[in-house]
Amino acid sequence: MAEVKSLLLVGVGGQGTILASKVLCAGLVEAGYDVKMSEVHGMAQRGGSVTTQVRFGEKVYSPIIGKGQADILVSFEAMEAIRWLEFLNPKGKAVVNKYEIPSAPILMGNADYPVGVVEKVKEKVDTSVLDAGKIAEGLGNTKTMNIVLLGALVKAMDLTDIDWEKAIRENVKEKFIDINIKAFNEGMKAVS
Amino acid sequence: MKKLLTGNEAVALGAYEAGINYAAAYPGTPSTEILENIAPYKKEIIAEWAPNEKVALESAIGASVVGARSLAAMKHVGVNVAADPFFTYGYTGVNGGLVLVSADDPGCHSSQNEQDNRLYAKFAKVAMVEPSDSQECKDMVKAAVEISEKFDTLVLFRMTTRICHGKSLVSLGKREEVDMKAYEKNPQKYAAVPANARKLRVVLEDRLKKLDKFSNETDLNYFEWNDKKIGIISSGVAYQYAKDVFGDTVSYLKLGFTHPLPMEKIKKFAKEVETLYVIEELEPYIEEQIRAAGIECIGKDKIPNIGELNPDIITKALLGEERETVDYDKNIAVNRPPTLCAGCPHRGFFYELSKRKDIIVNGDIGCYGLGVAPPLSTVDTIICMGASISMAHGAQKVLNRNKEDRKVVSVIGDSTFFHTGVNSLIDTVYNRSNTVNVIMDNRITGMTGHQENPGTGYTLQGMPAKDIDIPALCKAIGVEHVRTINPLNLGESKEALNWALDLDEPSVIITRWPCALKRLSNEDKEEFGNYKGLCKVDEEICIGCRMCIKTGCPALHFNKETKKVTIDKTQCVGCEVCLQVCPTNAISKVGE
Numbered sequence: 001m002a003e004v005k006s007l008l009l010v011g012v013g014g015q016g017t018i019l020a021s022k023v024l025c026a027g028l029v030e031a032g033y034d035v036k037m038s039e040v041h042g043m044a045q046r047g048g049s050v051t052t053q054v055r056f057g058e059k060v061y062s063p064i065i066g067k068g069q070a071d072i073l074v075s076f077e078a079m080e081a082i083r084w085l086e087f088l089n090p091k092g093k094a095v096v097n098k099y100e101i102p103s104a105p106i107l108m109g110n111a112d113y114p115v116g117v118v119e120k121v122k123e124k125v126d127t128s129v130l131d132a133g134k135i136a137e138g139l140g141n142t143k144t145m146n147i148v149l150l151g152a153l154v155k156a157m158d159l160t161d162i163d164w165e166k167a168i169r170e171n172v173k174e175k176f177i178d179i180n181i182k183a184f185n186e187g188m189k190a191v192s
Numbered sequence: 193m194k195k196l197l198t199g200n201e202a203v204a205l206g207a208y209e210a211g212i213n214y215a216a217a218y219p220g221t222p223s224t225e226i227l228e229n230i231a232p233y234k235k236e237i238i239a240e241w242a243p244n245e246k247v248a249l250e251s252a253i254g255a256s257v258v259g260a261r262s263l264a265a266m267k268h269v270g271v272n273v274a275a276d277p278f279f280t281y282g283y284t285g286v287n288g289g290l291v292l293v294s295a296d297d298p299g300c301h302s303s304q305n306e307q308d309n310r311l312y313a314k315f316a317k318v319a320m321v322e323p324s325d326s327q328e329c330k331d332m333v334k335a336a337v338e339i340s341e342k343f344d345t346l347v348l349f350r351m352t353t354r355i356c357h358g359k360s361l362v363s364l365g366k367r368e369e370v371d372m373k374a375y376e377k378n379p380q381k382y383a384a385v386p387a388n389a390r391k392l393r394v395v396l397e398d399r400l401k402k403l404d405k406f407s408n409e410t411d412l413n414y415f416e417w418n419d420k421k422i423g424i425i426s427s428g429v430a431y432q433y434a435k436d437v438f439g440d441t442v443s444y445l446k447l448g449f450t451h452p453l454p455m456e457k458i459k460k461f462a463k464e465v466e467t468l469y470v471i472e473e474l475e476p477y478i479e480e481q482i483r484a485a486g487i488e489c490i491g492k493d494k495i496p497n498i499g500e501l502n503p504d505i506i507t508k509a510l511l512g513e514e515r516e517t518v519d520y521d522k523n524i525a526v527n528r529p530p531t532l533c534a535g536c537p538h539r540g541f542f543y544e545l546s547k548r549k550d551i552i553v554n555g556d557i558g559c560y561g562l563g564v565a566p567p568l569s570t571v572d573t574i575i576c577m578g579a580s581i582s583m584a585h586g587a588q589k590v591l592n593r594n595k596e597d598r599k600v601v602s603v604i605g606d607s608t609f610f611h612t613g614v615n616s617l618i619d620t621v622y623n624r625s626n627t628v629n630v631i632m633d634n635r636i637t638g639m640t641g642h643q644e645n646p647g648t649g650y651t652l653q654g655m656p657a658k659d660i661d662i663p664a665l666c667k668a669i670g671v672e673h674v675r676t677i678n679p680l681n682l683g684e685s686k687e688a689l690n691w692a693l694d695l696d697e698p699s700v701i702i703t704r705w706p707c708a709l710k711r712l713s714n715e716d717k718e719e720f721g722n723y724k725g726l727c728k729v730d731e732e733i734c735i736g737c738r739m740c741i742k743t744g745c746p747a748l749h750f751n752k753e754t755k756k757v758t759i760d761k762t763q764c765v766g767c768e769v770c771l772q773v774c775p776t777n778a779i780s781k782v783g784e
Contacts (some may be wrong), residue, residue, distance in 0.1 A: 009574075012528065012532070025196050025359065026196070029194075029196050029344070029361065034360075034361065035196060035361065036325075036357070036358060036359065036360045037196070037358065037359040037360075038354055038358040038359070039357055040301050040302075040353070040357060045760075047528075047530055047531045047533065047746050048528055048529060048530035049528040050530075060360075061432040061435040061436040061674070062421070062429075062433050062434070062435075062436035062502070062503050063325075063354055063358035063359075063360065063429070063432065064354060064358075064502050064503075065503070065504075065509075066502045066503055066505070066515065067504060067515060067517045068515035068516055068517035068518075069503075069504070069515060075316065079525050079526065079528075080525075080528075081521065082520075082524055082525040083522070083525040083528075085518050085520060086517045086518060086520075086522060087517075088517075088518060089515075090516055090517065090518050090728045102749060103526050103527060103528035103529070103748060104527075104531050104565075104744070105526055105527055105531055106526055106527070106749075107741070107746060107748060107749050108566075108567060108738075108741050108744070108750065108752065109738060109741065109750035109752055111526045112526075113526070114524045114525065114526065116282025117524070118526075120520065120524070124518045124520055125386065125518060126517075
């Protein structure tokens with residue numbers, strides 16, 4: 001079953017990982033893959049660490065993965081990349097957003113936001129770093145950060161043959177379609 | 193046509209296609225979206241939020257008795273609340289088919305325990321199905337309704353978090369419209385007085401024999417023959433994990449109908465394979481019955497019964513293999529625990545409550561459970577829905593007898609109060625306690641993602657409804673000291689606590705302010721206003737005392753270098769709790 005690919009999207013509750021994975025899954029289904037997706041709702045969403053797992057291939061059984069199994073780790077927030085790095089296959093790729101969101105112990109001044117997390121990930125695995133927050137801000141809507149990261153994922157996983165514009169059109173509110181398509185393209189450009 | 197659906201969406205679609213007429217639930221992760229997705233079928237299905245799971249199941253039983261196909265959905269611990277009708281309707285049998293969906297939460301993602309509700313099917317002697325993906329979720333609702341009607345039994349439909357919230361492809365079908373069955377008065381069947389119950393008990397055993405035969409015949413339990421050195425018996429999401437690990441290199445007995453277990457099929461399978469593995473999440477439900485039948489197998493001696501499974505755990509347990517991982521120091525990532533949101537109305541009241549030292553605070557199930565966490569660290573206990581008020585009562589009674597001065601305070605949300613808290617408050621008044629009971633009325637069911645409840649003025653399907661007058665209800669119960677306050681006003685909160693803690697009789701403080709994330713109704717806007725503006729720190733005046741940080745608001749950030757606090761304007765909603773706490777008036781409201 002080597003042909004099944006596993007994607008892990010991680011971030012902080014409220015960052016839009018759910019919408020990004022919805023668009024991602026729609027594109028993969030349209031392209032004819034068997035797809036399974038898993039995410040956790042409820043308590044963790046209140047500002048906690050959140051993950052979405054997407055697996056696709058000819059036939060997918062388990063909706064979730066174990067440590068060392070993800071082909072790509074897309075981290076919507078810098079420190080989350082470190083938290084979930086052990087789930088990445090050491091030969092896999094990481095896409096890390098430089099964006100930092102301090103967690104409660106840091107906000108209270110009881111801990112410091114770790115220095116150089118992005119560099120630490122880079123030392124260990126093949127990593128693309130982008131500043132999706134800045135890119136989204138440049139487009140005029142910071143909330144499109146999630147779709148910028150989706151574009152980066154698509155480029156890094158070489159899934160560019162799929163009709164992503166269609167997937168965005170069908171899953172995003174009408175007035176946000178154009179800006180999200182732009183965000184997606186900017187995200188693709190940000191990964192070499 | 194195929195669609196990518198969560199298990200919960202697929203159950204809703206299954207309910208629609210299977211001709212369900214009536215569905216009721218109380219929200220609870222991971223089950224909540226089942227009813228939310230049934231709600232749009234307004235023409236075909238009556239769908240309702242009930243105040244608790246017992247009421248939800250009883251309403252569904254009522255609809256079933258008069259001949260409608262019915263469904264009740266709840267999280268695993270909700271079945272504990274509904275256990276009373278569940279067991280007895282297991283005796284009487286049904287008229288219209290009845291499906292009880294139990295959504296278990298292995299790993300306690302959003303729950304207080306991880307009980308394995310498959311044991312309930314055996315305990316109550318009812319039929320059980322277990323889907324392993326979204327397609328099966330949809331198909332098995334139909335199968336369950338048919339089994340229910342054919343064998344005259346309630347069917348337990350057992351899901352788990354990964355089935356509920358995992359998405360996979362589902363083929364869409366059409367609704368089968370089924371006429372309601374005729375209702376005939378039949379107290380011998382439906383009135384479980386002892387004389388009837390004793391007879392129904394015999395019928396129940398006979399029914400189980402028929403279900404046993406069915407279990408061995410149905411396609412819901414099937415063989416997948418491959419190499420016979422290893423054979424695996426599995427059900428639910430664990431089956432998917434097993435397939436992920438072993439693929440087509442071993443044989444399977446995949447179980448979809450798991451009570452009663454198909455022992456003849458199991459015996460046949462065990463005879464054919466050299467080594468038998470039983471792969472199941474949580475308790476050794478299948479394994480124990482297999483062993484009791486004298487069949488050797490490998491199961492919980494190797495596979496943990498604590499927490500969720502995944503393919504890795506199975507690989508490690510059965511094959512002794514581990515995948516290579518990146519070697520690094522994971523500990524540099526600082527914890528990211530969930531917190532009360534910026535602007536959460538619970539924060540102000542909790543802040544005042546946290547300053548009281550000589551009290552015990554019994555908490556309840558909901559967002560306000562986050563009052564356990566620092567810096568507020570207010571709540572002492574959380575056990576189950578509605579327990580805060582009754583636990584406080586019991587605690588206060590024995591403390592009083594022991595002549596201790598300590599007061600006991602309970603905190604409970606609006607929806608949880610309607611769930612079972614109201615019964616507890618009756619106890620408090622009836623048995624002459626003197627606890628302080630705080631009903632944190634944020635005008636919605638918060639933690640599960642904003643469901644309407646009997647206090648919000650709207651139904652599941654968006655129809656206007658009577659909203660319960662909580663102060664009037666408390667007074668009707670016999671509480672003579674009832675106050676409603678704005679919990680974001682610290683002075684008001686403090687004063688109300690002073691007042692209540694001094695009373696020798698039970699009191700109720702209702703903290704009434706909408707959840708910061710709530711989409712306000714017209715009534716809300718009228719009552720609370722469309723409050724605007726943000727709080728801002730004047731860094732010239734801020735002395736870095738961190739008093740505001742002690743409120744635990746995630747919009748506030750103490751900068752260790754500048755020794756000043758800043759407020760994240762994307763998160764702040766201008767609730768003004770920090771502003772009231774600041775001793776130097778460094779925080780002001782802007783943009784009102």
